[in-house]
Amino acid sequence: MSAGSFSLVHGSATWLAHFSCSLGYRTRLHIMLGYAVLLGAHVTITDRKVALEFLKSNVQANLPLHIQSKAVVKELTWGQNMESFSPGEFDLILGADIIYLEETFTDLLQTLEHLSSNQSVILLACRIRYERDNNFLAMLERQFTVSKVHYDPEKDVHIFKAQKRNQREGL
Secondary structure, three states: OOOOOEEEEEOOOEEEEEEOOOHHHHHHHHHHHHHHHHOOOEEEEEEOHHHHHHHHHHHHHHOOHHHHHHEEEEEOOOOOOHHHOOOOOEEEEEEEOOOOOHHHHHHHHHHHHHHEEEEEEEEEEEOOOOHHHHHHHHHHHHHEEEEEEEEEOOOOEEEEEEEEOOHHHHO
């Protein structure tokens, strides 16, 4: 079970975003996604079923009617219902504060693997609170090239960029 949502974008840019309950970063990420839609991107915002109505009302309240169709709200539980998403469908995958439930790490990795292509960029914003958070990053590095692209010491938030490892890297 996921703890939040992804946002996915497709078309001229295809984004996926998944959020946690951290309202501050979640709100900022929604604003970024709104700008992406205004700039012509197609965005898929995902979360568990219980949060979908809230996300839909957020899209309706914050985007002009003529571009609301570019922001799709869709159910996603990590490691499940993957058939409703094409493999490698998204150019950019955004996740905010989604790395904290150790029992979801394997499903989260499976989901990221399914949704991304070799060209996809994954950006994950999170706090590193516990050793298990570092364990997730180590798991991620087995399948993806991972680099830290930003650290906000005031809020203690890291932003990591991940991309699928080139199949030839292992040769």
